[in-house]
Amino acid sequence: MEGTDQHNTVLAYALEYGGLLIRPVIRPQGRPLISAVTGTNGKTTVASATMQLMNRIGWRAACYDSMGVTDVHGVLREANTYRSPDYFPELIDREFRTGAEAVSIEAFVGILADGLLDRVEVDVAVSTGFERDHLDVHGSIEAYWRAKLRLFEEHLRPDGVALILSGSAQSELVREAVRRRGARLVVVGDGGEVRLTELVEVAGSLVGQLVVGGNQFDVSLPTVHPVVANNLLLAAGAVMSAGGSPDEVADALTTVVPPPGRLEVIAEQNGVTAIVDTAHNPGALRAALQSVRTRTRGRVILVFGAGGESDRGKRPDMGALAEELADIVILTDDNPRRELPQQIRREVRIGAPNSIEIPDRRDAIRMAVWAARPGDSVLVAGRGDERFQLLAARRVPLDDREILQEEMTR
Structure with a gap:
């Protein structure tokens, strides 16, 4: 023009x-x-x-x-x-x-x-x-x-x-x-x-x-x-x-399609709502949990971890937020990269001493869905729509959305 x-x-x-x-x-x-x-x-x-x-x-x-x-x-x-x-x-x-x-x-x-x-x-x-x-x-x-x-x-x-x-x-x-x-x-x-x-x-x-x-x-x-x-x-x-x-x-x-993995509802089955989000820092985790809480009649079950080679100081803060805002916290591996996964979980547990620790992310998601009752929400946070988990130098196929969908429809 x-x-x-x-x-x-x-x-x-x-x-x-x-x-x-x-x-x-x-x-x-x-x-x-x-x-x-x-x-x-x-x-x-x-x-x-x-x-x-x-x-x-x-x-x-x-x-x-x-x-x-x-x-x-x-x-x-x-x-x-x-x-x-x-x-x-x-x-x-x-x-x-x-x-x-x-x-x-x-x-x-x-x-x-x-x-x-x-x-x-x-x-x-x-x-x-x-x-x-x-x-x-x-x-x-x-x-x-x-x-x-x-x-x-x-x-x-x-x-x-x-x-x-x-x-x-x-x-x-x-x-x-x-x-x-x-x-x-x-x-x-x-x-x-x-x-x-x-x-x-x-x-x-x-x-x-x-x-x-x-x-x-x-x-x-x-x-x-x-x-x-x-x-x-x-x-x-x-x-x-x-x-x-x-x-x-x-x-x-009205026509906008939000990006995948951002407070995305994956499935609603038997009164349980399953959600995936990218939240990987304290502010995002707080916002996601608060948003899910307002829409949950029962308990909020959180599956999350912390990424490796990334701002270690935020890990206890995220753990504390998880215990404050979720009813059940399942601590698992995110993308450990070249850090020791057990050390990452140990640092998160400083803020979340009452969390349930399940290192394998697929098992952690399975446990969350198994524990859910009608009225509960399961929030899997940290990786959103990522399709690979970063373990040392390996990229291992792992899609939280797919796993959650599979577990919800068993």
């Missing part, structure tokens, strides 16, 4: 919605619009949902996230990221040449810390919140947060838009970074400029109102979990900040 037409579109949009705070960013010329999300948890859901919403409202969008690269034709391929600042410019250019009008990027902390976005200008930047993770790599939580903040301090256009979730961890750090950058800030969630109200559960969905400033739009979200709803709301805010009209975005939210 030429500059004059673009300005006219922005003006028409602003007039239609009363000059609201979701004034869209001016679309770039000669390259796709770039939306990027960082944070400790929820990034894949936000990045994927952003792409899906863009495609649904008629834009041709691609996505880079933890599942791989999804091109403008909807084909998913492995992401084979190499540690070079050429990777993302080349990816973006390739997608642009095949018709992409926008690219949604999941900005992992390693991508930011290693400077892989140094040659990428970001138009819309999203934060899901900063909690504890990856201290084994960054040395301190402050260094981890500083790496995340690079998205807002260095890569976001000074005239771009940043979005934060109301009440999210370390949101003040992001606010300050955005202020220094001179970019506009949109708050999403309770008390924010973009929020959800009057939500009720209807047939496995959350139905209510999407509020954008003084306007309301009917919305139906393809989830019953508040944590997923918040991530979808961030994606909606990102698309509106990129120029998507609220009414179209509200309609499109």
Whole structure:
């Protein structure tokens, strides 16, 4: 779109919605619009949902996230990221040449810390919140947060838009970074400029109102979990900040398919609900357990472990959270990598001394399903949709979703 037409579109949009705070960013010329999300948890859901919403409202969008690269034709391929600042410019250019009008990027902390976005200008930047993770790599939580903040301090256009979730961890750090950058800030969630109200559960969905400033739009979200709803709301805010009209975005939210392994219900059998989630740090585990608890009449049975070669200090914290929020805790192996599995479990047990220890993950899942009674929920946390377990130098086929499905249907 030429500059004059673009300005006219922005003006028409602003007039239609009363000059609201979701004034869209001016679309770039000669390259796709770039939306990027960082944070400790929820990034894949936000990045994927952003792409899906863009495609649904008629834009041709691609996505880079933890599942791989999804091109403008909807084909998913492995992401084979190499540690070079050429990777993302080349990816973006390739997608642009095949018709992409926008690219949604999941900005992992390693991508930011290693400077892989140094040659990428970001138009819309999203934060899901900063909690504890990856201290084994960054040395301190402050260094981890500083790496995340690079998205807002260095890569976001000074005239771009940043979005934060109301009440999210370390949101003040992001606010300050955005202020220094001179970019506009949109708050999403309770008390924010973009929020959800009057939500009720209807047939496995959350139905209510999407509020954008003084306007309301009917919305139906393809989830019953508040944590997923918040991530979808961030994606909606990102698309509106990129120029998507609220009414179209509200309609499109119904069609979003959340990534697999994120509070995914695998089976409901004999009154037992079986769920898989990726939660592998204290914040994510807390959110998953709280969300499952609100929907469970009986007991919450948790199967989980901790990954090897990764932030040993969080292990006792995760154990303590597990014992606090679950009724039965089964401690098992996650991805030990080259660490001794028994040592990992020992460190988790510091916080979960009453847990049941079953090293073999398949056996642990089998025991959880066997112990479940009508009204109970079984949550298998840590690996989500991963299909291999990392043991020393081996990749052993092991899919929590498949195992849970098999055990629930025995």
